Amino acid sequence: MITVTKPDLPPLEEYMEYLKKIWTSRWLTNNGEYVQLLQRELVEHLSTKDLVLVSNGTLAIELALKVLEIKGEVITTPFTFPATTNAILWEGLTPVFADIDPETFNIDPREVEKRITQKTSAILAVHVFGNPCYVKELQEIAHRHDVKLIYDAAAAFGVEYEYQPVLDYGDLSILSLHATKVFHTIEGGAIAVKDETLSEKLRLLRDHGIKSAEQVAIVGTNAKMNEFQAVMGICNLKYVDEKIQRRKRLYEYYKRKLSKYVKFQKLTASKYNYGYMPVYFDDIGKRDEVYSKLLKNGIEPRKYFFPLTTSSDYFKRESVDLVKKYDLRKAHDISNRILCLPLYPDLKTRDVDRVMRIIEDTLDTKES
Ligand SMILES: *Cc1c(COP(=O)(O)O)cnc(C)c1O
Numbered sequence: 001m002i003t004v005t006k007p008d009l010p011p012l013e014e015y016m017e018y019l020k021k022i023w024t025s026r027w028l029t030n031n032g033e034y035v036q037l038l039q040r041e042l043v044e045h046l047s048t049k050d051l052v053l054v055s056n057g058t059l060a061i062e063l064a065l066k067v068l069e070i071k072g073e074v075i076t077t078p079f080t081f082p083a084t085t086n087a088i089l090w091e092g093l094t095p096v097f098a099d100i101d102p103e104t105f106n107i108d109p110r111e112v113e114k115r116i117t118q119k120t121s122a123i124l125a126v127h128v129f130g131n132p133c134y135v136k137e138l139q140e141i142a143h144r145h146d147v148k149l150i151y152d153a154a155a156a157f158g159v160e161y162e163y164q165p166v167l168d169y170g171d172l173s174i175l176s177l178h179a180t181k182v183f184h185t186i187e188g189g190a191i192a193v194k195d196e197t198l199s200e201k202l203r204l205l206r207d208h209g210i211k212s213a214e215q216v217a218i219v220g221t222n223a224k225m226n227e228f229q230a231v232m233g234i235c236n237l238k239y240v241d242e243k244i245q246r247r248k249r250l251y252e253y254y255k256r257k258l259s260k261y262v263k264f265q266k267l268t269a270s271k272y273n274y275g276y277m278p279v280y281f282d283d284i285g286k287r288d289e290v291y292s293k294l295l296k297n298g299i300e301p302r303k304y305f306f307p308l309t310t311s312s313d314y315f316k317r318e319s320v321d322l323v324k325k326y327d328l329r330k331a332h333d334i335s336n337r338i339l340c341l342p343l344y345p346d347l348k349t350r351d352v353d354r355v356m357r358i359i360e361d362t363l364d365t366k367e368s
Contacts (some may be wrong), residue, residue, distance in 0.1 A: 002351050004302040007179040010235035010242060014143075018231035026229060031207070034230035042190065043239055046158060048167045052202040053230070054223040057154045057176025060189035061087035063205050064172045065122070068148045072119035077107040078322070079331040080126045080161035084152050085309035090126060092277070096120070097310055097326040102334055103266040105129065105278070106353035110138035116141075119169045122148040127166060129304075129329040129340075130155040132268045135169040135241070142170075150174070153192070157183045158244065160271035167192035177233065182275045183240045183249070188225055196228060246345040247274035253349055254341065257356040260362050277343035278304065280334060283363075287337050290362045297318055297358055299351075303314040304340040308332060 007026055009015075018034070027033065038132035054060050061083065071325050073094045075083060084214040088095040112123055125133045131150070142149035149196055151169060153159075153175035159166045167173040177188030193199040201218070204211060209220030251274040255264060262279035281287045287303070295299050308331055310322035317334070323332045 001297045001352075002342050004340055004342050005180050006346070007184060008236055008239070008345065010232070010239060013254070014235045015231065018234065019228075021229070022227050029224055030228035031224065031232070034227045034234060035225050038185070038230040038233045038237075040227075040329050041234065045237060045240075046165055046167060046192075047195045047238050048165050048192050050181040050196075050199050051175075051192055052199055052206065052301050053225045054191065054206050055154060055229070056187045056223075057174060057178060057189035058083040058087055059206075059221070060174035060176070060191050061092055061124070061152060062148075063189055063221075064089045064150050064174055065124075067201050067205060068122065068150070068171060070122045070148060072121050073117060073355070074122045074124050075107075075120060075123040076240075077113050077128075077331065078328055079105055079128060079305050079335060080152065080309060081154070081305065082309055082312065084124065084126055089314075094119075097322060097328055099326070099328045100128075100331045100334065101134075101256055102330045104131055104133075105265055105338075106131065106133040106266055106268075106335060107279075108330075109140075109141055110140065111327075112143075113141050116147070116345075120145065124150045124152060125170075126152040126154075126170060127156040128156070128268075129278055130159050130273050131265055132156070132161040132169075133161060134268070135161055139169065146316050154189075155181060155275050156273070157181060158271070158273050159239070159269050163268060163270050166269070168194070169284050172198070177229075181232070182273045182299045183236055183243060184191075185225065185229040185236075188229050188233065194204040195274045215271050219341045222253065229273060243345040245274050247271075247343060250274075250343055250345075250347055250349070250352060251277060253352055254343075254356075257352060258359065261359050274343070277306065277341040278338055280337040280339070281363075282295065282337075284333075284336055286363060287339050289329065290359055291339060293313070293358050293362050297341060297354070299355060299358070301342060301355075302340045303335075303338065306335045306338065308335050327354055
């Protein structure tokens, strides 16, 4: 079976060396030596000011909304992983949806502006598949309307926009370090933060609000990364650049092989990480045909992001068609055409060739 992705693993001996050290120290979690070391290594690697490491990317979004004291409405995209919308609702906030730009798949700044009301207090934009949003336009809108700008940069590890780390844009950005991402700590996440008051508060929030042995300063939660996660990150970080290079070669190989049959996401990054291989089909209906045929041949692509998060069951109870309500035509359309093909560093080019032949067969047969 060829799956859409395969988690990277470092050489087992390297991970084992760290496990021995953890066994000796018996320090397993609570901002241990290796969480601190990984934090410093990541700040350096990503050339960002500061990172607060947490246990997963979803909690990172929740803490970002919490620490900025967001209230009321949050403008966001429906073309994303469920966590983006869930986190808004989990924090007791109201998601307000804006349509996407059909070329980059990212939230369209003009649509964002149309959705701003008196109740808006933040924009939660997603760098879809790690591909940067139009950050300058969003910044300008957020500034003009005095609302916060948060990026779900879950898939944007190491990505740059106009030669700047993409994590530097907006008030806060979050990363997911989940096993399926380009760089991972099994489960994990991070919040990129520029303001020291915020980073201090985030560190309290992730650890029950505990300031010292006898003082709980604020209402916190438990979002701590543990030492086993951290050492996975330390091991993986040594190889990540090389893995991204391999991903890039495969991405470009796909592009050469498939350009006659499908369309690709318009990349805006000055440096990209090639985390996904999204393609979309002109002829609606072909997506599902290709999907089933690949499955039959032992290849498992994924329809990221289908359905839109506005189709979640919990919205159905309200019996309002959110696609109509917020005019999400483009997101709806792309979601019906998109398919993420297998892409991971040790995928073989002959497997890409197999995918290519199946797509070619599916698209050619009906025409003749
Ligand atoms: C992976 C992902 C998340 C969730 O991150 P977890 O670490 O799995 O909680 C959120 N948003 C996007 C866009 C993602 O790709």
